Amino acid sequence: MKKFIGLMVIGLTALMVLSGCGDQKEQETSSGTKETLTVMASGVKNGTQGVFLEQFKQMVEKEYPELTVETTLLPDDQYLTALKSKLSTGQAPDLFLVQPKKASANSVEELAKAGYLEDLSDLENWDKIKDQGKNDMSFEGKPYALSSSISVLGTWYNKDLFKQHKIDLPTNWQAFLAACETLKQAGVTPIVMGDKDSFMIQFGMYQVAANQVYPSNPQFDDQLYTGETKLTDDVWVKTVTMYNELYKKGYVTDKSLGLGQPQAQQSFVDQEAAMIFDGDFSLTAIENDNFDLGFMAMPANEEGETYLSAATGAGYAISKKSQHKETLKAVFNKMTDGQSEMFTNWLATATSFTTYAEGDDLNPVFEEIVPAFEAGRSFYWSNQAWPSGTETEMQAKFSEMIGAGKLKPIDVTEAMQKKFEELTK
Known part of the structure; x- marks a missing residue:
């Protein structure tokens, strides 16, 4: 399950339209050298996460010349081991993939309880997310990760x-x-x-x-x-x-x-x-x-x-120790504003139902499961x-x-x- 729940691509092509997000001074150093923003996920090169990481690097470096994006993509078992090691040694990636609720060792509840995740309570558009998407990515009433998809088995x-x-x-x-x-x-x-x-x-x-x-x-x-x-x-x-x-x-x-x-x-x-x-x-x-x-x-x-068996898909969380928190939160705000091109592209990363509250534009292949979903006849994995x-x-x-x-x-x-x-x- 852990593999297929790594399907949440944050923004993809949407990052190309981002401009002016975050404080440029955050990335500048006195010497003028570039700073590194690290992103880590599980998956395979040609899969959803592999494509995301490659494009994320290109797009963020284009919009933020002061940054060098370093991406790491690992198989599920290696990802969990590597992430645990980085978190425990204080070397967490700036942005990394997490699972909803208690799912897996990199779950929102596990990592938030341990103090590894940045509190996202100040996101501008959190209330535009469906209750399921909010609840599954929260711990003790506070949001810690953003997912675009409610996935269905x-x-x-x-x-x-x-x-x-x-x-x-x-x-x-x-x-x-x-x-x-x-x-x-x-x-x-x-x-x-x-x-x-x-x-x-x-x-x-x-x-x-x-x-x-x-x-x-x-x-x-x-x-x-x-x-x-x-x-x-x-x-x-x-x-x-x-x-x-x-x-x-x-x-x-x-x-x-x-x-x-x-x-x-x-x-x-x-x-x-x-x-x-x-x-x-x-x-x-x-x-x-x-x-x-x-x-x-x-x-x-x-x-x-x-x-139905339906659950919030994996999403991305910001490290509590990241030096680029404000920039990444600005990206999250654009992705959930309901009107920007970034929002449109972010929502398109969901295969069927989205976590966004104002409706879904479904592929016709999923029409047979719509009545059950809309009637609330579904339970999490x-x-x-x-x-x-x-x-x-x-x-x-x-x-x-x-x-x-x-x-x-x-x-x-x-x-x-x-x-x-x-x-x-």
């Missing part, structure tokens, strides 16, 4: 294959299983997943949880910390059981543990499977001219309406409420279950609960 599907096999869009779990069986009997792999990248397990699991865990108890995760609920409760055992059912029945390709996310996405694009569980953030990797593309919430509801490491244990044990076939769903949830208790002591 969903089920990308091949509309042409559904039409060819006379499959109506399923609206509940039994109809979804029936659709998978129809495809399987027709010789079509219903679902491809890249579980070699084990974070992808979250992409399906949290969609089930959004329908099985939270509708009956939205405070389930809060109550984990008081002991009122446990990850071994029936609702989580059922969640793991339902997701595992797709593997047991052969609806997910049997080589999922040998495929990474890029390979699974390409298999879907090549029409080797009818569906893939992924996020709206993967649109650019999945969009193609081979077939009519659809995006729906996995209908893991047994009755009633389907709920589970890991955002858990101490970092709980989801890793879930992934490891689920992989072991579908790979070796020796574990049961209760074994997975017991391992999750044990890890949760270890991390919260």
Whole structure:
């Protein structure tokens, strides 16, 4: 999950229109030499963050000749290690990627509590952000990071294959299983997943949880910390059981543990499977001219309406020790003013729904999830409420279950609960 939640690009081309932001004297030195502004993120060179860092460097150096921008892009695991080291030694980047709520070791709550993040309470347009975007990037009532996107986990599907096999869009779990069986009997792999990248397990699991865990108890995760609920409760055992059912029945390709996310996405694009569980953030990797593309919430509801798994995406925070805080805050103000070209470009970095309060200009591919989102039928990704490491244990044990076939769903949830208790002591 941590990879795909690094999708928040701050400004990109918007920085080209910035002029006069911040105090020029802030960057000047008595000797006239340039000062360095450092930016750090996780991702890959050709991914969202890689493109951002390259353009950020070019644009800021153009607008602020007194500055040299130094960028660092690392894989998720290396990023977390490197960021932790820099923070603990007082060498934090000026601007760096953080996750919402409790998600990951670089979460807003973790880093703000430790005093590493600059308080953004003086931003001019914070109230223009949707409540979800504000709450998820705040700690103890104060804002500490800015994100442009509310990202949705969903089920990308091949509309042409559904039409060819006379499959109506399923609206509940039994109809979804029936659709998978129809495809399987027709010789079509219903679902491809890249579980070699084990974070992808979250992409399906949290969609089930959004329908099985939270509708009956939205405070389930809060109550984990008081002991009122446990990850071994029936609702989580059922969640793991339902997701595992797709593997047991052969609806997910049997080589999922040998495929990474890029390979699974390409298999879907090549029409080797009818569906893939992924996020709206993967649109650019999945969009193609081979077939009519659809995006729906996995209908893991047994009755009633389907709920979405939607969460504020990763965003950027300013280091408490940065010498360029005022310049970076000025950039944030432009990005959220609702009228500038910088604002337009910043908002365009969101794939589907944005954190900005005054509406979304959605790609038509997401039209099927709009009613649920507008009706408030959505819940955050589970890991955002858990101490970092709980989801890793879930992934490891689920992989072991579908790979070796020796574990049961209760074994997975017991391992999750044990890890949760270890991390919260």
